[in-house]
Amino acid sequence: MGSPENLTSEDYLKLINAFAVDLLQRSTLDEIFWLIADRAIAGIGFDDCVIYLIDRATGELVQVAAYGPKSPEGRVIIDPITIPLGKGVVGSVARNLKPERIQDTRLDSRYILDDEFRLSELAVPIVLDGECLGVIDSENLNVGFYTEKHEEILVTIASMAATKISDAKREEELHSTVRQLKVVQNKLATQAKELINAKEIADSSNRAKSTFLATMSHEIRTPLNAIIGLSDLMRETSLDPEQHEFAKVIWDSSNHLLNLITDILDFSKIEANELSFAEGNLNLKQLVETSVRLCTSANPKNKIPVVANFDSSTPGWILGDEARVRQILVNLIGNALKFTLEGQITIKVTTESEYLLFSITDTGVGIPETDFEKIFDPFLQVDSSLSRRYEGTGLGLSIARKLSRLMSGDLTVSSVVGVGTQFVLSLPLRAVTHQRTKPHDPAIIETKTKLKILIVEDHPANRLLVVKILGQIGFTADVDVAVNGLEAVKIVSKSPYDLIFMDLQMPAMDGYEAMRKIRSNDAIIQPRIIVVSANVQPEDISNSYSAGADGFLPKPIDREAMVGIVNALL
Structure with missing residues (x-):
């Protein structure tokens, strides 16, 4: 279309209209980023441009597309770099959510040298709902090259692309989650079949069989808790009909597996005369x-x-x-x-x-x-x-x-x-004349502020699930995590917490020992402790209360049960 200084308002309008039409036809992040580089930036006539995307896992801006010397052959970035959030001009723009024009980079200490030293820079954030998704960054060899008009058109392009980028990013994350859940589900189905076969092999010793199945049950119920909980949360998000059906199949199949494991464990307990009752x-x-x-x-x-x-x-x-x-x-x-x-x-x-x-x-x-x-x-x-x-x-x-x-x-x-x-x-028939206190009616938890919560769980997916459910039911708090009982005791000894969600079976120190140490330490401001465990036999529940628990939630976690027990304790 020519050099940027020769573009008229009509040229800019045509460029924006063409970009908007092309953007509608793009559905993946890769397509959107390279559209910005290949069409929009090339159409403006800039010599150089790099598009960055924020990696939430690392807190860094990653180069995902480029035009000019950084991508001479197209679709490939030469020596890509990453920039920490808040560092350099690009990082500052991402943090402050405001575009910046640097007329002379020699006078700005934030300038980060990439492939070549250039004298002027224009960086514009890609923002949606107050959150920065990435940055469009262009540099030029001449001092004072970029004008207010250049900034205006890049802001327009970034604004148009923001919603599309957010949708594409969410779509890719959803597909990735569905694929991971399917892989785990297949593994669990295989484990369940192996568990049934193992039952036949272990018939010679009912006690050994029961111990083995109980252990396997815990190992299967723990990831099942994450699958059932996260797939249930996924069903309440914005999914198209096919994706909603995928999530429903995963949820239904996981519950079927859970029922299978529960049946086998109960059967083994009965056969070994180890089943207990809690009247x-x-x-x-x-x-x-x-x-x-x-x-x-x-x-x-x-x-x-x-x-x-x-x-x-x-x-x-x-x-x-x-x-x-x-x-x-x-x-x-x-x-x-x-x-x-x-x-x-x-x-x-x-x-x-x-x-x-x-x-x-x-x-x-x-x-x-x-x-x-x-x-x-x-x-x-x-x-x-x-x-x-x-x-x-x-x-x-x-x-x-x-x-x-x-x-x-x-x-x-x-x-x-x-x-x-x-x-x-x-x-x-054993009737009783007195009644228990009327159970709490599960409702959305009243929003509670300035509360501190510690989640003690060695499985990352289950930590995520507890956080998501707390947020979904309206519970606001500062949430910290510990991966085992030993780490939990150290954390609680240094800082007070209002509520602890405690797993039982963990490395280094299990939940029982952690609760006993917390309860026996007079220097600790005593928190409420809710056990969240896949060990759900009556003796597990009884031992939890004996160790110092205030409540017990079996895995998979039921949201209404969590609402009731948290409201009752707090």
């Missing part, structure tokens, strides 16, 4: 309603109604292991939803003699009478065609019956093929 007072109606909600929310496309009825003879509160009873109910209601295509599912709670009865009746496909006992055998699915359709390990009903009998109850079935099925869970 307490539980609200009967709330228990059933929560179980229904868990099943229906996990299958939002299933519109089969689930109706719960409570006989007038049933007490409001009973004594029992809430987690284990819910586990059985969720399995039975979940199965009913799987195999019922029309009609409804009815839950009836009654009393009979000294027993509390939960009847779950569906209008599904039904079960042949010859298979009534087979369905409770571990790893057995009586209809292979249905198992392929609905998936599953064949452990759920086996575990449910074993749990009911360990609690001095039973689980029975009656069914008519093509009409429906009824499961009846019977448990000893």
Whole structure:
């Protein structure tokens, strides 16, 4: 188009219009940056230009495209350099978000020599919503070369490109995250298969098998926590339909893997006679309603109604292991939803003699009478065609019956093929007259300022997840991290914290020991401590409270549970 000093206002307008049209057709960062260099800068007639992008991981500006001596053959930068944020003219522009024209670089100590010493420089930030994405930098051999008009057109180009660069950057980060999650998911699927095979090999020693599976469960649940949590957060971001489907598949598959691991661990504990129970007072109606909600929310496309009825003879509160009873109910209601295509599912709670009865009746496909006992055998699915359709390990009903009998109850079935099925869970009736404090209603946490939080977690993805969830639910605070218990004790000894999220299984020092050291040190201003762990057996929870925990959150982290426990403690 000619030298910049010969360009008219009409020439500039044509250049901007052409750049805008070309920009609409670019979708990747690489395409956008080289469009600025090859078309816009070349069109203006500048001899030299370099485009920088801020690398958030390092805090440096990286050369990503160029025109002139730095890229004589196009699309390749000769001897690319990086500039720290705040250093040189480019770094200062990035930090201050304001363009700068240097008429004589010999008089400016900030000037950074790149490929050749030049006497004037013009740098313009690429800014979106108050955040600098990068810098367009041009240099010239002559003193006082750049004019206000030059600055104006570069500012226009940078402004036009900012939104496109931000969108492209977010798109590339999203695709990268999806690829990483798929790789991890495939690895976890392989590990899950290996875990099932390992169970068969370890049958000769129930105790050794149980220890092995518990360890493997922790190692798998820890990354699963990150996958489930981050994919859930991803689903709430601005995704196109295909990307939303990718995130949903990852979330669904990860939850399926989690259920598989939980079933195998529970089965191994039962077989080794190592399963423990934690009894307490539980609200009967709330228990059933929560179980229904868990099943229906996990299958939002299933519109089969689930109706719960409570006989007038049933007490409001009973004594029992809430987690284990819910586990059985969720399995039975979940199965009913799987195999019922029309009609409804009815839950009836009654009393009979000294027993509390939960009847779950569906209008599904039904079960042949010859298979009534087979369905409770571990790893057995009586209809292979249905198992392929609905998936599953064949452990759920086996575990449910074993749990009911360990609690001095039973689980029975009656069914008519093509009409429906009824499961009846019977448990000893132990009513209680006093109620627990009404549970906290999960709501968005009231914004709290000037609070300090320490996250003690050796897995970086899980540290990120806790931070993201805290931010999403409206919790504002200064957040620090420690990668093990030993580091956490040192940090807390030097500075007070309001709240600590503590993992249990870490190198150097585990969470139990870290909590004991913190609680026993009178010089430490005592914080609230919430354990966040994949070790979720009753003994893990009990040991956590004994070591000094104020609350316990199992992995994968449930956001509503986090809201409730943090609000309750603070």
